[in-house]
Structures are given as C-alpha cells and as structure tokens.
Amino acid sequence: xxxxxxxxxxxxxxxxxLVILLSLFLGRYPxxxxxxLDCLAYALHLSHSPGEAALAIVLLYRAPRVVAAAVTGVALxxxxxxxxxxxxxxxxxxxxxxxxxxxxxxxxxxxAFLPPGFPVELLAFAMALAAFFTVLAIAWGWGGGSIIxxxxxxxxxxxxxxxxxxxxKYFAPNPHKLASIVYWLMGDIGQAAYWPIVAxxxxxxxxxxxxxxxxxxRLNLLSLGDEEAMALGVNPARERLIVAVLCALLAAAVxxxxxxxxxxxxxxxxxxxxxxxxxxxxxxxxxxxxxxTYMVLADDLARTLLPEELPIGVLTTLxxxxxxxxxxxxxxxxxx
Amino acid sequence: MTSPLVAExxxxxxxxxxxxxxxxxxxxxxxxxxxxxxxxxxxxTTLLRIILRILEPWRGRVTICGRDWRTIPRxxxxxxxxxxxxxxxxVFSYRVIDYIMMGRAPYHGVLGVPGRxxxxxxxxxxxxxxxxxxxxxxxxxxxxxxxxxAVIARALAQEPRILVLDEPTAHLDVANRIRVMETLKTLLxxxxxxxxxxxxxxxxxxxxxxDHTAILHKGRVVAEGPxxxxxxxxxxxxxxxxxxxRVPLDGREVVIPLRLHGR
Numbered sequence: 001x002x003x004x005x006x007x008x009x010x011x012x013x014x015x016x017x018l019v020i021l022l023s024l025f026l027g028r029y030p031x032x033x034x035x036x037l038d039c040l041a042y043a044l045h046l047s048h049s050p051g052e053a054a055l056a057i058v059l060l061y062r063a064p065r066v067v068a069a070a071v072t073g074v075a076l077x078x079x080x081x082x083x084x085x086x087x088x089x090x091x092x093x094x095x096x097x098x099x100x101x102x103x104x105x106x107x108x109x110x111x112a113f114l115p116p117g118f119p120v121e122l123l124a125f126a127m128a129l130a131a132f133f134t135v136l137a138i139a140w141g142w143g144g145g146s147i148i149x150x151x152x153x154x155x156x157x158x159x160x161x162x163x164x165x166x167x168x169k170y171f172a173p174n175p176h177k178l179a180s181i182v183y184w185l186m187g188d189i190g191q192a193a194y195w196p197i198v199a200x201x202x203x204x205x206x207x208x209x210x211x212x213x214x215x216x217x218r219l220n221l222l223s224l225g226d227e228e229a230m231a232l233g234v235n236p237a238r239e240r241l242i243v244a245v246l247c248a249l250l251a252a253a254v255x256x257x258x259x260x261x262x263x264x265x266x267x268x269x270x271x272x273x274x275x276x277x278x279x280x281x282x283x284x285x286x287x288x289x290x291x292x293t294y295m296v297l298a299d300d301l302a303r304t305l306l307p308e309e310l311p312i313g314v315l316t317t318l319x320x321x322x323x324x325x326x327x328x329x330x331x332x333x334x335x336x
Numbered sequence: 337m338t339s340p341l342v343a344e345x346x347x348x349x350x351x352x353x354x355x356x357x358x359x360x361x362x363x364x365x366x367x368x369x370x371x372x373x374x375x376x377x378x379x380x381t382t383l384l385r386i387i388l389r390i391l392e393p394w395r396g397r398v399t400i401c402g403r404d405w406r407t408i409p410r411x412x413x414x415x416x417x418x419x420x421x422x423x424x425x426x427v428f429s430y431r432v433i434d435y436i437m438m439g440r441a442p443y444h445g446v447l448g449v450p451g452r453x454x455x456x457x458x459x460x461x462x463x464x465x466x467x468x469x470x471x472x473x474x475x476x477x478x479x480x481x482x483x484x485x486a487v488i489a490r491a492l493a494q495e496p497r498i499l500v501l502d503e504p505t506a507h508l509d510v511a512n513r514i515r516v517m518e519t520l521k522t523l524l525x526x527x528x529x530x531x532x533x534x535x536x537x538x539x540x541x542x543x544x545x546x547d548h549t550a551i552l553h554k555g556r557v558v559a560e561g562p563x564x565x566x567x568x569x570x571x572x573x574x575x576x577x578x579x580x581x582r583v584p585l586d587g588r589e590v591v592i593p594l595r596l597h598g599r
Contacts, residue, residue, distance in 0.1 A: 002472070088427040214447045221441050223428055228421055230390050232494070233414030233442035277474075278428035281449065 005282075008275035012286045015293045016070070023066045023300050028309075029057050065193035065303075066296055068201065069312075072189060072254045073264060073295025075205045077287040079247040080265025081272070082212050085219040085280055086243045089147045093265030094128075094251040097154045100262070101161035102131025103248070103255035108168045108181050121204060125252035131157055132248055187259040187313025189299045197257050204253035208246045212284060215243065219280040261313045263320025268294050270327045338402055339363045340498050340531040341417075346386055346396035348379075356382045358555035361396065364498065364531045364548070369520055371542045372535045373567075374552035375576055380535035381422070383552065384502050387533070388419050401497060414442035418491030418529075422502040424483065429476040432486050436461055436471075439493030454493075461492035464528065465519060481512030488519065492528070499523070501534040505541060517545040539567050539580065543590040551575055564589055573597050 025036050031054060038050035039058035049055060080093035094100045106127030110120040135153045143149020165185070172178040184191055192201065212219075221234050222243070229236045254261075268291045269283060276282045298319060302310040341364040349355040356379045364370040372380050385391040387398055389405060398405040400416055408416070418439070426435075439461070440454040462468050465485045470478065478486060484504060491499055499520070505513040523529050536542050542549060543563050550560040551567075553575045559566040569580040572591060577598075580591040 085428065090427065217444075217449045218446060220430070220434070221438055224424075224426065224438065227385070227390050228419070228424070229441075230410065231388050231414065231417075231419035231421070232438065233411035235410060239446065273428070278430055279434045281434075 005276045009282065009286055012272070012275065012289045012293070016289045016296075019293045019296050020066050020070060023069075023296050024058060024062050026300050026304050027057065027062055028303065031057060060195070061193055064195045064198045065189055065299070068192035068198050068258070069189045069296045069299035070292035071198065071201050071205055072192070072258050072261065073268070073291035073293070073298075074209060074288050075201075075250040075254045075291075076261060076265040077268035077272075077291025077294070078209050078212055078284060079250040081269035081280070081283050081287040082215075082219055082243050083247055083265075084269055085223040085283075086240050087150060088223050088225060089150055090270070091147060091151050091266070092154070093263075093269075094247060095260070095262040095265060096151060097135050098131045098158040098161055099128045099135075099248055099251045100255050100260045101158045101165075103128035103252045104185060104260045105131075105161045105164050105168065106252070107256040108165055108185070111181055111184075112168050112172045112177055120256045121200070121252050124256045125249055127161075128248040128252045128255075129245065131161060132244055134160075184259045186311035187261040187316070188309075189258050189295075189302070189312050190309065191259075192257040201253050201257060204249055208249045208253070209288065212243070212246055213288070215239070216280045216284040219243070219284065223280070259311075259313060261316055263316045263324065264291065264295060264298075267320050267323055267327065270324075274327070274330060339365050340401055341387070341533065342399040343383070343387065344396055344398075346383065346398070347394040348382055348386060348391060349394070355394070355555055357386070357393070359396070360552060360555060360557050362550035362557050362560050364533050366530055367524055367527075368531060368547035369524060369545060370531065370533045370548040370550065371546035371563075372533065372550050372552055373537075373539060373542055373575075374535075376537075378552040378575075379555050380552055381502055384419075384500055384533075384535060387500060388417060389413060411442045414494055414496075416496055417498045417500055418494040418496035420484075420487050420491045420499065420501040420504055422506055424475075424487055426475055429474045431471070432462070432467070432473050432475055432478070433458055433471040435475050435486060436489045436493050439490040442494055457495065458489070458493050461489040464492060464523065465489045481508055481515060484508060484512065484516055485519070488516070492523075497530045499529045499532045501532065503535050503537065505536065505538070513541065517541065521545060539572055539576075539591050540593070543567055543588070567591050 025033050035050050035054045036058055038047060039055055041047040042049055043059055083092050083097065084090055103124040106124035107120045110118055110123040135157045138153035138156060139145055139150040143153060169178055169181055172181060192198065218239055221229050221232055222236055222239060226236045269287050272283050272286045272290050276286055298316050299312055302312045302315050344361040346357050346360045347355055348357045360379065360383055372383060374380050386393045405413065436458040437450050437454055440450050440457060462471055465488055467482065467485050467489060470482055475486060504516050508516065520532050524532060546563050549563050549566045550557045551571060558575065559571050569582060572580045577596060579594045579597050581594055582589050582591050
C-alpha cells in the first residue's frame with residue numbers, strides 16, 4: 001500500500017473515536033466542557049457524580065444519540081459501498097434503489113396499524129427486500145441492467161412507495177400516530193437517542209456489517225460482472241442474494257428508527273475510494289469509519305446549527321448534493 | 337495422451353428454435369494453441385461461454401482433463417480453465433496487483449481473503465507476462481495492450497491447465513498483437529499451460545501462430561486440423577465470402593485476404 005493511502009486510512013479510522021468524543025461536548029443545553037469530562041469520568045467510575053442533570057444530558061441523551069448517529073452512518077455507508085460494487089454501479093445506495101423507501105413504508109405500516117410490541121424492523125426488512133427485488137426485476141427485465149436502468153427503476157419504485165406511505169398517513173388511525181410518522185420520516189437521529197433503541201439497531205447492524213466485512217474481497221469479484229465472476233469460480237447469483245439481504249437488513253435496522261436518510265450511502269463510499277482506491281478490502285473497512293464520522297458530524301450540525309433542530313435527512317441532502325457533483329467530476333474519471 | 341479439452345455436439349441458442357450452435361465440436365490437443373476461427377456471428381463467443389459453463393448447452397458435452405465438465409464444481413473448473421474475456425468491464429479501478437490477485441478466487445471460500453501466497457502467485461503471473469513494472473498502476477490507466485496482458489495474468493494466477501481466450505488480439509496494434517501471441521506460444525512451450533484455445537477473426541494471424549484450427553460456420557465446425565489443411569482458400573472463401581491467396585513464408589504458408597468473393 002502506498003504511504004498516502006496508508007495515511008488516509010489511518011486518519012479515517014482515527015477520526016471516528018475523536019469525533020464521537022468531541023460530539024459529547026456539543027448540545028443545546030449549555031454544559032461547560034469540564035462538567036462533560038466529569039460525567040465521562042463518573043461513567044468510568046473515576047470520580048463522583050457531577051449532578052443528576054448533567055449526567056442525564058451527557059450519558060442518557062447525548063451519548064446514545066451520538067452512537068445512534070454513528071451506527072446509522074455505518075449502516076448506510078457500508079450498504080452503499082456493497083451495493084455499488086455488487087451491482088457495478090457507482091450511482092446507487094439504499095436510498096436510490098428505494099430499499100430505504102421500502103423499509104420506511106414497512107416501518108410506517110407497523111407503526112400505524114400494528115400493536116406497539118410488534119418488531120417494526122421485521123416489516124421494514126420485508127418491505128425493503130420487496131422494494132429491492134422489484135427494482136432489480138424492472139431494471140434487468142426491461143432495461144438490460146444498465147447503470148441508468150437501475151437508477152430509473154429506483155425512481156419508479158421510490159414513487160410507488162412514497163404513494164403507499166401517503167396512504168398509510170391518510171389512513172393513520174389517529175392524529176398522534178400521524179404526527180409521529182410524519183416527523184420520523186423526515187429523518188431524525190434524536191428519536192433513536194435512547195440506549196434500548198441503540199441496542200436494537202446494533203443487534204441487526206453489527207452482525208450484518210461484520211458479514212459484509214468478511215465478504216469484502218468477494219465484492220471485488222462481483223464487481224467484475226457475472227461472466228468473469230463465474231469464470232473465476234464464483235456463484236454470482238447466490239453471493240448477490242446474500243449481499244442484498246444484508247443491505248436490506250441494514251436499511252431496515254436504521255430506517256425503522258431514524259427515518260429515511262438519503263445521500264450518505266451514495267457519497268461516503270466515493271470519498272473513501274478517492275482516498276484509498278477502489279479495492280473493497282479497504283473500501284468496506286474504511287466506509288465503516290468514514291460513515292460513522294460523516295453521520296456524527298452531520299448530526300452535530302443538525303443539533304447545533306440553528307436554534308431549532310434540523311431534520312437530519314434534509315441536512316444530509318443539502319450536504320450531499322453539492323458534494324456529489326464535486327465527486328462526479330473527480331471520481332467520474334475512474335468509472336467507465 | 338488424451339486431449340485436455342474435447343467438445344462434442346454442442347447445441348445452443350439464445351432463443352428457442354434459433355440455434356447459434358448446431359452440433360459444434362472440436363478437440364484442443366495437448367501443448368498446442370488451438371484457434372477457433374469464423375466470421376462475426378458464427379458462435380465463437382457462445383462456444384467459449386459453454387466451455388466455461390457460463391451457458392448451459394441444449395445438447396452436447398465438453399470433456400476437460402478427462403472429466404465431463406458438468407461433474408466438475410465451478411470452483412474446480414476455475415482451477416482447470418482460465419478465462420480471458422474479450423473486453424473487461426471493470427466499473428471501478430483496481431491496482432494491477434489487486435486485479436491479478438482476483439484470479440486466486442478459485443482457491444478461496446466465500447469468506448476468504450487473499451494472502452501472501454496469492455500475492456506471490458499474482459507476481460509470478462505478472463513476471464511471466466513481463467508486466468511487473470505495472471503492478472502498482474491502476475487498471476484504468478493501462479493501454480489496450482497492457483490491459484490485455486493484465487487480464488491474461490489474472491487468468492494465469494488461476495494456475496489453470498487450459499487457457500481460454502476470447503479474441504485476445506482484438507483492438508490491439510501490431511506490436512501488441514505479436515506480443516500477446518508470442519506470449520501464448522511461450523506459455524505453451526514452457527509447459528506453464530497445457531493447452532490454449534483462442535477465438536480469432538484474422539486467418540492470417542492464425543496461420544502464423546496456431547498449431548490447430550477449428551473453423552466455425554453457421555454453428556458448425558466445418559474444418560478442423562492443422563492450419564495448412566484447414567485454412568485453405570477454398571474453405572475460407574466458403575466461410576467468409578472472401579477470396580484468399582496462399583503465399584509461402586519462411587517454409588510455411590500463410591493466407592492473405594484479397595477481395596470479396598466473386599468480384
């Protein structure tokens with residue numbers, strides 16, 4: 001590995017714990033840095049309690065929120081990187097392929113009509129998978145599976161699931177549920193800022209991410225296309241199915257709690273590729289860290305930029321669109 | 337000695353009732369460069385895809401190293417047969433060393449990641465093709481000829497006994513065409529591979545380099561054997577509709593295309 005790539009990799013990995021730690025000092029409630037440090041020291045059994053209020057803010061609100069943002073960033077970025085490789089398409093992620101919209105519809109359906117104890121992720125996962133397969137069927141059945149056909153069929157299926165979501169809102173049993181669905185759909189990490197929810201997100205995203213990490217070299221092989229992969233002894237259909245299920249799982253796990261967040265999964269893998277090259281043995285690994293850092297920073301902005309909190313989905317789009325134009329210019333040269 | 341690869345009675349079509357191959361078969365003798373010639377649409381690429389079991393034929397079979405190829409698991413097949421596709425279609429750019437290392441896939445399970453031994457195999461393949469100085473470059477930066485050699489190196493990293501190449505000289509300039517063909521001859525004479533099968537467009541190049549020829553026409557092999565017996569003006573006129581002349585060259589004969597037949 002070249003020294004430049006090695007340095008880029010190291011900085012990426014180092015940025016995550018640093019950004020997570022610093023983010024604990026940010027927030028609406030004015031808390032001097034010393035008090036935050038006291039809280040952290042208390043959490044590590046190093047000092048006495050700095051007071052109930054400070055503890056609650058740092059350990060029960062800011063910490064789970066920052067971790068939830070990190071987990072969301074990891075899930076979106078790793079699934080984006082994996083999807084781009086396995087579909088040989090630099091323009092896709094769970095958002096573009098309407099996997100997120102499917103998951104959102106499934107989760108909304110569960111929120112509106114199913115009893116509170118029902119695992120929302122289950123329906124979100126089923127619908128995410130259904131959306132993905134519909135997109136693939138349209139793109140391969142009628143568009144020949146080209147880069148543009150895949151993106152266009154994503155647009156079509158996205159529109160369908162948006163309409164279905166509107167129906168769910170229209171028929172929502174009461175205004176309270178309607179309001180929570182609407183707000184949740186805009187994308188908001190704050191709703192996941194409880195340790196039990198973070199634990200549920202982790203229970204799905206951790207194994208899925210670890211399996212995708214283990215498959216990182218296979219993603220290189222899939223990116224060669226079916227014919228070459230088969231000639232190298234790979235069973236591309238089977239391995240694509242595994243990756244598809246894992247990506248749907250990642251989308252369902254985070255969408256169920258944070259709503260639909262676009263652009264992160266599209267952009268982060270490209271930033272990583274610019275820094276370390278396209279080999280997925282590095283791209284998947286560094287997407288974990290770059291995704292976490294990117295999302296935590298975005299959420300910091302959402303929390304602190306304006307007196308009112310910004311919906312994170314709006315912010316990632318505002319950040320993502322111009323960044324993507326820049327990346328298209330820079331990275332477009334290495335795509336064919 | 338049995339031939340490393342024998343194809344018999346292969347039938348296949350992309351639409352029912354419209355066969356592209358109608359009983360094609362040929363033998364790739366040991367130690368030889370076998371050329372499959374034929375005009376556009378004769379079914380050359382389809383034939384290779386069937387040999388690699390990318391396509392399942394309607395009828396017929398292929399025997400590879402003495403075994404019916406249907407009984408060989410895909411991973412094992414990839415250790416016997418290395419494939420050099422006509423055009424590579426990498427969307428993302430890889431370093432040449434990483435690209436060649438992908439040829440090590442048949443030696444790993446689904447969760448496998450290449451290690452030191454695989455890197456050595458990749459470097460060895462690059463050395464055989466004389467592209468060691470390219471190993472740290474990006475594949476997308478390579479010229480057409482360099483890229484071809486990198487793909488052949490990837491196939492060699494599979495450590496196959498047979499190399500299958502789809503039009504290895506297409507889109508190459510004269511120097512690179514010679515380089516690729518000479519490389520194949522060297523690999524065969526040094527016994528690094530047991531047999532090579534290449535589809536080709538150009539009968540003249542085939543005369544110069546091939547040891548064994550099969551001419552594919554309308555889904556059938558219409559002539560098979562040494563080049564001087566198969567690449568005759570009569571057969572070529574029938575297959576290509578082009579008038580060829582045979583001229584002696586350094587003790588053997590080559591065919592030169594002259595004009596469209598009947599003008």
